[in-house]
Amino acid sequence: MSGKRITMKQVAERAGVSRTTVSFVLNNTPNVNISPETRERILDAARELHYARDFAATSLATGRAHTIAFIIRQPPEELSVDAFMGGLLNGVSQAVNHAGYHVLFYAMGLNASKGAYAELIRSQRVDGLLISGPLVEDSELLDLDAEGVPLVIQGTPDVGDLPSVDVDNIASARMATEHLIQLGHRRIGMITNGPLTYTSSRDRLTGYIQALEAAGLPIDEGLIQSGEFSDDSGVQAMNRLLELPHRPTAAFVASDVVALGAIRTIREHGLRIPGDISIVGFDDIPLAQYLEPGLTTVRLPRVELGLHAGKMLMDLVEGKPVPERHLRLNTSLIIRGSAALFE
Amino acid sequence: MSGKRITMKQVAERAGVSRTTVSFVLNNTPNVNISPETRERILDAARELHYARDFAATSLATGRAHTIAFIIRQPPEELSVDAFMGGLLNGVSQAVNHAGYHVLFYAMGLNASKGAYAELIRSQRVDGLLISGPLVEDSELLDLDAEGVPLVIQGTPDVGDLPSVDVDNIASARMATEHLIQLGHRRIGMITNGPLTYTSSRDRLTGYIQALEAAGLPIDEGLIQSGEFSDDSGVQAMNRLLELPHRPTAAFVASDVVALGAIRTIREHGLRIPGDISIVGFDDIPLAQYLEPGLTTVRLPRVELGLHAGKMLMDLVEGKPVPERHLRLNTSLIIRGSAALFE
């Protein structure tokens, strides 16, 4: 309709009151007594004029942007392959929008320009930061946290004590391995999701080891192979496992994508799943249920992760107490057909 | 470090110049002659003070937010299942960030509050809108477009002539069907991706029909079944196809997810793919390559779709001419093992 901007001034004029009064009414400012009819008049005027509060002006005057940045640091290619980010973002945006905040999205990849986080904050563009991904020890974040900047990490940072949300990788991996043990397996291989420089890789390995130890089984270094996020890396790793003089009867592969490669390799060797080798994965990617047999795996609660991370950041931003600075969500084991009794 | 805001004023003081001069230097304002040493002095001061231009103030003064809204209207659950959104968002954010703009993300679902788009624009929060998803005929968008608001649709709107980016669904479906025809199939079923109220469903059906007609094959209504986005709907549809007195030797399923259900059904009937029935899908979801046999399908260029949509919106926002208001990207047929020669 009208091409010109509607400001509080126009609303005030139309309602025959001052700008202040309009501001009070529109903001529902407490401790101000405005006659109901004046209030009504103002509200009507605003509605009729299609008034929308100017974001920049409000932000400038209040010093709050009511916006947070969701920064994802996985390499861009991964975003297009996996549904992880979609679920996460879905949760984050639900939590954040619910609190009346907006979400700025950044796919920074691994080589973001130094100072990018700080600039977002210094320019008052956002009130807080939510960062997901394999961040190498990022001292910039430590500094910001020390300055009191609200931020939360989705993941398990390996240094400092930044607020973070993640699944309990150790317990989850233990659960997956225990499942295999309960099925009677005694010689269980492990393929990590990534290099051990990543906390999540180390933690999942730790869970595997804990399960074996608890069951009194020996830890065999040769049974532990390193994956590197891709299905190809799963092929390599499984090949090494199969070349072992005494090969395992089962394997815990700490990433479904890596497991895909492992499974392919097993088949190429003419072996059957779960007949010859049982497999338990990790992540529960959408495709896990469509494999033949379905992949038994640990479900990663993507949406919940985002929901909790978003909520935590909102609490931080609004100065509310945060119940748990290092939140670790439980996972569940989804039992399908890829792991069976060892006989 | 310092808890207080650094403004241009501080930078000016430190460099011993006026605020205007600082503004000119920092903005690289043309047609202004500033001595190199002054410029250097200012830049140094800004750097030393960790100056970051206040976003709200700039935005208020210039009337530009340098921000766009990426609004996704698919039901939230779908976001967590498919990698489509991740790829799209990846492309969008690349294009938009590259142009120096920021992306606000909104998962609005299907029941967004009336007036949400307009409010984003009226409040000057964003300079443009990028909307993805099955939007029912949304008159609000038509109004905004008429007002001159920069916006682009990712998809194929069924009314008006809003700027949009999508794949060429008709040509893609034709290509998929032709592939089957070339393999010697004469009785080819079709399962749509969704109800025919969706433009994309209609277009893919049209492509199928065009291919048959071009090959002089009859159009058999019974061979056309309706899918509804889910794999379950694929089960139903394929069941109907298999119950036909004279069942097809091949089927074009206009959605990989729906094809998943169709494939399962075929197997449950004891039939083999591609031995008894050939299948060609649409979308190339990540899992397509992992099926046994791999799913022959039409690849949907997710990232490129986002890239082009983002670029088009940037052009619109900056008042540049838009080469093609209704951009239709080509797709490619990914040949794997699910479709074979009819013998």
Add this chain to the structure above:
DNA sequence: TTGAAAGCGCTAACAA
């Protein structure tokens, strides 16, 4: 119960 006015940090027209 309502109004006046200062100020948030920046841009840009105008002066000098």
Add this chain to the structure above:
DNA sequence: TTGTTAGCGCTTTCAA
């Protein structure tokens, strides 16, 4: 080549 100044639209203290 650099400085002055008037807004941009809103919040909020202080008065009336």
